[in-house]
Amino acid sequence: MEISCKDPVILNQWHPVSSLDVLTMDTVENTILLESKISFQLNSKEEVTAWLSLDDEKTLLPTRISYGFIWVSLGNPPKDLFLFPEFSESDRQNVATGVFGVNVSAGRTVENFLDMGHFPYVHSGILGEEPHTEVKEYDVEISEERDEVLATSCKFYQPQAAVNSNEGMDVDYIYRVPHINCALLYKTSPVDDARLDVIIIFVQPMGEEWVRAHTGMCLIDDESTAEQIRQFQQTIFGQDKPILENQYPKQLPLDSRIETPIRADKSAIAYRRWLSQKGLQYGVIPSAI
Amino acid sequence: MLNDLKKIWHPIASSAEVQKRHVFHAQLLGREYAVWRADDGNVNVWENRCLHRGVRLTIGINEGTELRCQYHGWRYANRTAGCTYIPAHPADAPARTICNNTYPVKEAMGMVWSGEEAFAEPVHFKNFEKYTVLRPIPINGNFNIIREMLSAKYRLLGHTTRDEVNGVLKVILKNGEVILFFVQPQDSNLSVLRGVVNQKYSDSERVLFLRAQNRILQSLRNDIEVLSKKRQIDPMIVQIAQVSSELSKMPQKKDIGRQAVLRVQVAEKKKTAKDIVSIKLVSLRDQLPTFQPGAHIDLHLQNGLIRQYSLVNGPGETNFYNIGVKLDALSTGGSEYLHKDIREGDVLACSVPRNNFPLRRDSLKTIFVAGGIGLTPLLSMAQSLDVMNLNYEFHYFVQNEDHIAFSSILKKLKKTPLVHQGLSPKLTKKKLNEILLYHNNSMNLYVCGPGPMLETTRQVAAELDWPDNSVHFEYFKNSNVIDDSSSFKIELARSALSLKVQSGQSVLEVLRANGLDLPSSCEQGACGTCKVSVVDGAIDHQDVYLNESEKLKGNVMMTCVSRALSKRLILDI
Structure with a gap:
C-alpha cells in the first residue's frame, strides 16, 4: 500500500484524528491523514485500531489514546507523546471544543495560535481591542531537553478579562509548542489567579495545505457549561479561519526571504527555526540554504 | 513567451471596478494583485500579500489614504506602499524600507493597466x-x-x-x-x-x-x-516575490550618513502666517519615499547649509513633502535663504524622511502642545490620529492671530484645535498646568516648540507626575553650549576597534574618519538620528533629545555632541 507523503519527519509523528467524545463504540470512522485515507475504530474496552482504508490486508497502524484524543501514525512514532499533566488534574473540566477544517498548512495554523498581535484586529472586543495594540517584550526559548518551543512572560491587554469585570487588563500567557503540529496556551484562570487554564490546538494535516484543527480547553472554571465553553471557542476560531485561508503562500515559509518578521514575532521565528532544524519538508517552504 | 507577456501592459480592471474605498482583486499571469484607488484618485497595484504574514490585501481595508491589513493592522501608504505604522510596536517608527511589492500602473481608456515588468508607455x-x-x-x-x-x-x-x-x-x-x-x-x-x-x-x-x-x-x-x-x-x-535580505530579519537597516539622495523641486511657496512660509516639494524623478508622522527631512540648500524641517503631510499625501519655515530673526542663513531666495521651480537636494519623533497610537488620549512653528510635526500626527478615529486634544500657543500657520489644515482636524494667543511666560505656565492636570497611564503628551516653552512644558509635566516615557518632545535646535574639551577613548564592541577622541573632535567625526558611516542629521544633539548604544562607561550627555530618565540610564548617547565622563566608552557598534 503506497503512502504518497515521503517526508520522514512528518510520517514518524503521532497525529490527532479525533476527539473521543464524538465517537460511537465499534463504529468505523474514516478520515484523511497526509493525503492517505485511513479508517479507525474504538471498541468498548477503549482500544483503538487504525488501518489504511484502501489496504486489503488491513495492516494495523500505530495508535494511542491520549489527552482525550485518538492519535495515529503512518511511520515509526516515538514511544511517548509530549507531557500535558494538567489534563489529569481532578478538579479540571476537559472540554473538546470542536474540530475545524481549514484550507491552510498546519504550520500556519500553529503560528496563528502563537500570535498575540492579531488579537485587537481579528478578535476585537474579545481577546483585544484597539488602541491597546502593543505586544510587550517576552521571552522565547527552544528547550533542547524537552524538545519544545516555549514562550513565557507574554502579556496582552484584554477587554473584560474577567467575567465580573468591566475593565480591561493585561493578561499573562505562556505558550508551549511540544509537537510540530500541536500547541498549548496557558492563561491566568479568571476563577483562581494562582492557577492557569489551558487551551490546546492539535492539528491533523490532511494534506500540505489542508488541515483539521482539533481544539480543546482544560479549565478550572466550574461555572461555565461545556456548551458555553464550546461556543466561545467556535467564535474565536470562526474569526481566525478566514484570515488563515487568505494567507499566501498557504505553506509555512521557513525561507526567511518571503516575509518580514518584527520583534513581536519572536515565538514564530523560534518555531520556524525549530521546524527547520528538524528538517521538516511537508507543508512548509524549506529554507533556501 | 511568458516573459514577453510580462513585459507588456495588460488591462487588469475597468476604472469603474476600482471603486472608492474598495480593494479590487485582479490576477495577471498567475500572480494576484490588490488594486485600490485612494481618495485623491491615484490607483495602486500591489502584490496581493502583506509582507508581514502573507495575508491577502484584498481582504484589507481601503481607508482612502492608506491600506490597512486585516491581520495585524499594519498600515501602508498610498503610492509608495511603504509601511507607516506597526500597531504591535507603537513606540517604534517602522523601517522606511518595509514596503509591499508594487507594480507599474496607468489608467487609460476607462481601464487600469499593469504588467509585472511593463516598461515605457502603454x-x-x-x-x-x-x-x-x-x-x-x-x-x-x-x-x-x-x-x-x-x-x-x-x-x-x-x-x-x-x-x-x-x-x-x-x-x-x-x-x-x-x-x-x-x-x-x-x-x-x-x-x-x-x-x-x-x-x-x-x-x-x-x-x-x-x-x-x-x-x-x-x-x-x-x-x-x-x-x-x-x-x-x-x-x-x-515565483513568490522576495523581500530584501535586511527585511527578512530584525533589526532593521538604517540610513547611512548625512546624505541628500533626493532631488526635489519647489512646487509651491506661499505665506501661511506672519514670517512663516509653507513650501511644497515634489520629486524630480522617482516616487518620494514613505514618511511617518513626526518625520523630518534634511534640506540641503544651494548656499551649502543643511537644515531640518518636519513634514506637515497627512497620511497618504505621498506625492509631495510639505514643510513650514519660520524666518528666524537671528538666521544664520537657512531660514532667510528659504524665505528670500528660493522660488517656485528651484531644485534642492534633501534626505529621505527620518522619524526620531514617532507617534504612539495606542493611547486612549493624546495631548499635543505646539508652540509657534513647532506646530508642524504635531499637525502631521493629529491628521494620522484622525484617520484612525483616535482621541486627542490639540493646543497651539501663538503670539497673536497673524501667527497662526497652516490654518486650512487646522480647520480640517476632527478635534477643533485650542489656540492660546499672546500669553506671557507666566500665563503660559498656568495654562499648561490646566492642560496637563489630569492624566492617566494611557495618555501621551507630544510637545514641540521653542526651547524655553518646551522646557516649561516638560517641567510642568514632571511636577504633575507625568511619567517620563509618556512625555515626547522635539527641540528645533540644541541651544546648549557644547563643551568638547575632553579627550577619551572609545572601544567599539562589535567592530573590535579602539579609537581616541581628542578635544575639539566629536565621537561621530572620529567614527566617520575611521570608516564607520553612521547616520546623522542635525549634528547638534537635537534630532536623535546619530544615537548609538553604550555598553560601558559614563556618558557626558550634551544633547536635548534624550529625556532625563534615558540620560540617567546611560545606555545610549548622541555621538554628534555627547562625550565621556570616564576615560573610555564602549559602544555597541
Whole structure:
C-alpha cells in the first residue's frame, strides 16, 4: 500500500484524528491523514485500531489514546507523546471544543495560535481591542531537553478579562509548542489567579495545505457549561479561519526571504527555526540554504 | 513567451471596478494583485500579500489614504506602499524600507493597466478620445484560444478584424465604429476579455449597444469554454516575490550618513502666517519615499547649509513633502535663504524622511502642545490620529492671530484645535498646568516648540507626575553650549576597534574618519538620528533629545555632541 507523503519527519509523528467524545463504540470512522485515507475504530474496552482504508490486508497502524484524543501514525512514532499533566488534574473540566477544517498548512495554523498581535484586529472586543495594540517584550526559548518551543512572560491587554469585570487588563500567557503540529496556551484562570487554564490546538494535516484543527480547553472554571465553553471557542476560531485561508503562500515559509518578521514575532521565528532544524519538508517552504 | 507577456501592459480592471474605498482583486499571469484607488484618485497595484504574514490585501481595508491589513493592522501608504505604522510596536517608527511589492500602473481608456515588468508607455490608440468600456467577460479558457475564436466570431458576423501589436484585436464594425479587444491572461486557463469602443453613446443607445455586444460575447464564451475543457494547459508557476535580505530579519537597516539622495523641486511657496512660509516639494524623478508622522527631512540648500524641517503631510499625501519655515530673526542663513531666495521651480537636494519623533497610537488620549512653528510635526500626527478615529486634544500657543500657520489644515482636524494667543511666560505656565492636570497611564503628551516653552512644558509635566516615557518632545535646535574639551577613548564592541577622541573632535567625526558611516542629521544633539548604544562607561550627555530618565540610564548617547565622563566608552557598534 503506497503512502504518497515521503517526508520522514512528518510520517514518524503521532497525529490527532479525533476527539473521543464524538465517537460511537465499534463504529468505523474514516478520515484523511497526509493525503492517505485511513479508517479507525474504538471498541468498548477503549482500544483503538487504525488501518489504511484502501489496504486489503488491513495492516494495523500505530495508535494511542491520549489527552482525550485518538492519535495515529503512518511511520515509526516515538514511544511517548509530549507531557500535558494538567489534563489529569481532578478538579479540571476537559472540554473538546470542536474540530475545524481549514484550507491552510498546519504550520500556519500553529503560528496563528502563537500570535498575540492579531488579537485587537481579528478578535476585537474579545481577546483585544484597539488602541491597546502593543505586544510587550517576552521571552522565547527552544528547550533542547524537552524538545519544545516555549514562550513565557507574554502579556496582552484584554477587554473584560474577567467575567465580573468591566475593565480591561493585561493578561499573562505562556505558550508551549511540544509537537510540530500541536500547541498549548496557558492563561491566568479568571476563577483562581494562582492557577492557569489551558487551551490546546492539535492539528491533523490532511494534506500540505489542508488541515483539521482539533481544539480543546482544560479549565478550572466550574461555572461555565461545556456548551458555553464550546461556543466561545467556535467564535474565536470562526474569526481566525478566514484570515488563515487568505494567507499566501498557504505553506509555512521557513525561507526567511518571503516575509518580514518584527520583534513581536519572536515565538514564530523560534518555531520556524525549530521546524527547520528538524528538517521538516511537508507543508512548509524549506529554507533556501 | 511568458516573459514577453510580462513585459507588456495588460488591462487588469475597468476604472469603474476600482471603486472608492474598495480593494479590487485582479490576477495577471498567475500572480494576484490588490488594486485600490485612494481618495485623491491615484490607483495602486500591489502584490496581493502583506509582507508581514502573507495575508491577502484584498481582504484589507481601503481607508482612502492608506491600506490597512486585516491581520495585524499594519498600515501602508498610498503610492509608495511603504509601511507607516506597526500597531504591535507603537513606540517604534517602522523601517522606511518595509514596503509591499508594487507594480507599474496607468489608467487609460476607462481601464487600469499593469504588467509585472511593463516598461515605457502603454501602446496609444488613436481616435479613442471618446470611448465606452464593454462589460468584462471572464472566460475559463486560454488567451490564445480566445484571441483566435474572437476574431473568427466577428468576421463571421460580417465585421472586419485586424491583429494589432501585443495581441490586441481591432474590430471595425460595419457602421465604422472600432472596438479594441484585449485578453487579460489571468492564468493558463483563465482570462478576462475586455473591450472598448471609440464612441460615447446616449444612455439608451449605450444600453442597446452593450446588450448587442454582450450577446455576441456570451455565445463566444460558451463556445470557448466547451473547447477549453478538452485543452487544459498546466497552470502558470508564480515565483513568490522576495523581500530584501535586511527585511527578512530584525533589526532593521538604517540610513547611512548625512546624505541628500533626493532631488526635489519647489512646487509651491506661499505665506501661511506672519514670517512663516509653507513650501511644497515634489520629486524630480522617482516616487518620494514613505514618511511617518513626526518625520523630518534634511534640506540641503544651494548656499551649502543643511537644515531640518518636519513634514506637515497627512497620511497618504505621498506625492509631495510639505514643510513650514519660520524666518528666524537671528538666521544664520537657512531660514532667510528659504524665505528670500528660493522660488517656485528651484531644485534642492534633501534626505529621505527620518522619524526620531514617532507617534504612539495606542493611547486612549493624546495631548499635543505646539508652540509657534513647532506646530508642524504635531499637525502631521493629529491628521494620522484622525484617520484612525483616535482621541486627542490639540493646543497651539501663538503670539497673536497673524501667527497662526497652516490654518486650512487646522480647520480640517476632527478635534477643533485650542489656540492660546499672546500669553506671557507666566500665563503660559498656568495654562499648561490646566492642560496637563489630569492624566492617566494611557495618555501621551507630544510637545514641540521653542526651547524655553518646551522646557516649561516638560517641567510642568514632571511636577504633575507625568511619567517620563509618556512625555515626547522635539527641540528645533540644541541651544546648549557644547563643551568638547575632553579627550577619551572609545572601544567599539562589535567592530573590535579602539579609537581616541581628542578635544575639539566629536565621537561621530572620529567614527566617520575611521570608516564607520553612521547616520546623522542635525549634528547638534537635537534630532536623535546619530544615537548609538553604550555598553560601558559614563556618558557626558550634551544633547536635548534624550529625556532625563534615558540620560540617567546611560545606555545610549548622541555621538554628534555627547562625550565621556570616564576615560573610555564602549559602544555597541
